[in-house]
Amino acid sequence: MGRTIKCDVVIAGGGLSGCLVALALQARHPSLDVRLVEQGERLGGNHLWSFFEQDLDPAGLALVAPLISHGWDGYEVRFPTRSRELGSAYRSVRSDQLDHHVRAMLPPNAILTGAHIVELGPRHVETRDGTRFEARSAIDARGAGELGHLDLGWQKFVGQEFTVAGGHGRSRPVIMDANIPQIDGYRFVYTLPFTSDTILVEDTYYADDPVLDHALLAGRIADYADRHGWHRRTVVRQEAGVLPVALGGNFDGYWRSTGQGVPKVGVRAGLFHPTTSYSLPDAVRIALLIADRRDFSATTLHDALYGEARQRWRERRFYRLLDRMMFRAAEPDARFRIMARFYGLDATLIERFYAARSTGWDKARILMGRPPVSIWRALGQLLERKKGQF
Numbered sequence: 001m002g003r004t005i006k007c008d009v010v011i012a013g014g015g016l017s018g019c020l021v022a023l024a025l026q027a028r029h030p031s032l033d034v035r036l037v038e039q040g041e042r043l044g045g046n047h048l049w050s051f052f053e054q055d056l057d058p059a060g061l062a063l064v065a066p067l068i069s070h071g072w073d074g075y076e077v078r079f080p081t082r083s084r085e086l087g088s089a090y091r092s093v094r095s096d097q098l099d100h101h102v103r104a105m106l107p108p109n110a111i112l113t114g115a116h117i118v119e120l121g122p123r124h125v126e127t128r129d130g131t132r133f134e135a136r137s138a139i140d141a142r143g144a145g146e147l148g149h150l151d152l153g154w155q156k157f158v159g160q161e162f163t164v165a166g167g168h169g170r171s172r173p174v175i176m177d178a179n180i181p182q183i184d185g186y187r188f189v190y191t192l193p194f195t196s197d198t199i200l201v202e203d204t205y206y207a208d209d210p211v212l213d214h215a216l217l218a219g220r221i222a223d224y225a226d227r228h229g230w231h232r233r234t235v236v237r238q239e240a241g242v243l244p245v246a247l248g249g250n251f252d253g254y255w256r257s258t259g260q261g262v263p264k265v266g267v268r269a270g271l272f273h274p275t276t277s278y279s280l281p282d283a284v285r286i287a288l289l290i291a292d293r294r295d296f297s298a299t300t301l302h303d304a305l306y307g308e309a310r311q312r313w314r315e316r317r318f319y320r321l322l323d324r325m326m327f328r329a330a331e332p333d334a335r336f337r338i339m340a341r342f343y344g345l346d347a348t349l350i351e352r353f354y355a356a357r358s359t360g361w362d363k364a365r366i367l368m369g370r371p372p373v374s375i376w377r378a379l380g381q382l383l384e385r386k387k388g389q390f
Contacts, residue, residue: 002126002127002130002132003130003131003132003240004131004132004133004134005035005133005134006133006134006135007034007035007133007134007135007139008032008033008034008135008136008296009025009032009033009034009035009038009135009136009137009139010034010035010037010125010135010137010138010139011035011036011138011139011141011298012037012117012139012141012142013037013038013039013141013142013143013266013268014036014037014040014043014044014102014113014141015038015043015044015045015047015141015142015143015266016044016047016093016098016266016280017139017265017266017267017268017271017279017283017286017287018038018139018266019036019043019044019098019102020063020064020283020284020286020287020373021037021139021141021265021290021291022102022106022110023036023101023102023105023287024108024287024288024290024291025291026105026106027105027291028291028292028309029291031345032108032296034106034110034148035112035133035135036102036106036111036112037109037112037115037117037125037127038113038114038115039113039114039115039116039265040114041094041113041114041149042095042099043099043103043111043113044095044097044098044099044115045095047095047239047241048092048093048094048095048159048192048334049092049093049201049279049280050090050091050093050192050278050280051064051090051093051278051280051328052088052089052090052091052351052354052355052377053088053089053090053091054088054089054187054351054354054355055278055280055281055355056281056284056285059288060281060284060285062287063284063287063288064091064284066099066101067093067097067101068092068093068097069092069093069094069097070091070094070170070192071088071090071091071092071346072173073087073089074086074087074088074089074090074170074172075088075090075173075174075175076172076173076174076175077174077175077176077177077343078174078176078177078178079176079178079179079227079340080178080179080340081337081340081342082340082344083387084343084344085172086350088347088350090173090175092192093280094386105283105344112131113242114373115129115131116128117142119179119376120138120140120259120262121138121259121261121262121290122137122220122259122261122262122298122302123135123136123137123138123298124138125138128213128388135295136159136298137263137265137297137298137301137302138262138294138298139263139264139265139285139301140258140262140263140264140265141265141266141268141270142269143266143267143268144267145255145257145258145268145270146253146254146258146268146273147244147254147265148239149249149250149251149253149257150244150246150248150249150250150254150270151245151247151248152244152246152247152249153185153206153207153208153245153247153323153326154205154208154209154210154243154244154245155204155205155206155207155241155242155243155245155276155277156205156210156211156212156243157190157202157203157204157205157241158202158203158212158214158217158221158238158239158240159190159200159201159202159221159238159239159240159257160200160201160202160218160235160237160239161194161198161199161200161201161202161235161238162198162199162201162225162230162233162234162235162236163233163234163245164197164199164233164282165197165200165232165233166197166228167196167197168193168196168230169229170193170199172191172193173190173191173192174189174190174191174261175190176188176343177189177190177191178336178339178340180224181194182332182333182334182335182336183333184203184205184207185206185207185332185335186205186206186326186332186335186336186338187203187205187206187336187340188204188357189203189204189224189335190202191328199230200258201221201225202221203217203220203221203224206245206326206327206335207218207331207332208327208332208378210242212240212242214240214338217240237312243277244267244270244272244277245274245275245277245327246270246272246274246319246320246322246323247320247323247324247327247331248320251270251309251310252311255269255270255306255309255310256373259349261298261302262298262302263298263301263302263305263307264305264309264320265283265286265287265290266279267279267307267324268288269286269305269309270309270312271283271286271309271312273316273319273354273356274316274319274320274323274356275319275323275353276354278354281355281356282312286308289304289308290305310358316359317355318363319356319358322338325338329346337384342366345365345366346365349362349365349366353366358373
């Protein structure tokens with residue numbers, strides 16, 4: 001026989017978005033009874049989330065500051081036709097730091113891990129062992145919904161963090177090193193130097209399908225490391241991911257696919273940068289939006305979150321157009337030329353792009369000139385607008 005727990009808000013999913021909502025509510029409304037229910041044994045899983053500092057406003061930075069594990073005052077990009085250093089501050093959050101901080105800030109009874117959710121409605125969550133949470137609202141933060149409603153490409157990667165005997169010699173992140181064979185779409189290596197002898201190396205692809213061959217990519221990481229002289233190394237952690245890159249789709253169908261009337265956050269709400277797949281800035285902003293509320297009834301919370309997510313989807317139409325240019329107008333092994341051209345533009349334009357705050361002039365500047373893709377295919381994507389999609 002299961003037990004029933006009554007509370008104010010129950011959050012289904014202890015990933016980044018769910019944890020940030022819990023932290024924001026605890027800070028702003030400490031008297032609220034908030035419960036966080038996670039299937040895994042620890043919050044956040046095995047992930048690393050990165051963002052540019054200018055992506056967040058002061059309130060957002062204050063919320064995420066205790067979670068930051070590593071930071072740098074600039075980064076590099078490398079292409080066959082261009083290399084560049086930029087001064088934008090770059091930050092990373094480790095999942096183990098997220099888990100530690102959330103457990104320190106929330107009451108012990110607020111967190112339930114190892115709990116498989118079998119049922120979720122606007123005001124309740126039920127787990128496999130019969131535990132039922134009844135609340136004023138239940139927030140669904142369990143990751144992607146029914147992606148078949150969206151037109152997608154994929155950003156997929158395998159990353160290895162290793163220690164290098166004698167040090168690796170890098171002091172800044174290289175967030176795109178495309179000086180490698182272009183295989184399976186736009187391919188680049190992403191490196192984050194955590195300490196003088198510890199570095200994360202990710203082999204990343206903007207690909208047409210989500211298939212990920214872990215062993216193959218691990219072999220390519222080893223080749224990259226050997227080429228850079230990191231021969232005496234020890235792998236201390238490995239992660240992998242397949243992230244959606246939005247080209248278009250039916251937003252309302254996607255939202256409805258995970259339950260009518262259910263408040264949603266994170267990727268489940270369609271809240272991620274359409275091109276970069278970065279989710280942390282949206283997760284921070286939505287957590288603060290929820291915490292600013294006084295009415296936590298399911299209906300009003302659902303309507304507020306739905307309206308916010310739908311508005312963001314509409315505002316980001318331009319980024320989905322650029323994604324179609326990359327995936328539909330460029331040959332897979334030539335996609336890197338689009339990014340190489342983009343990184344020749346003004347640094348503040350690049351910052352606004354990553355923050356999903358491109359101005360009208362930014363958009364015109366990005367499209368201006370001869371595109372590094374088929375002109376006819378590019379025109380076709382400019383004119384594409386399927387019925388029921390935006």
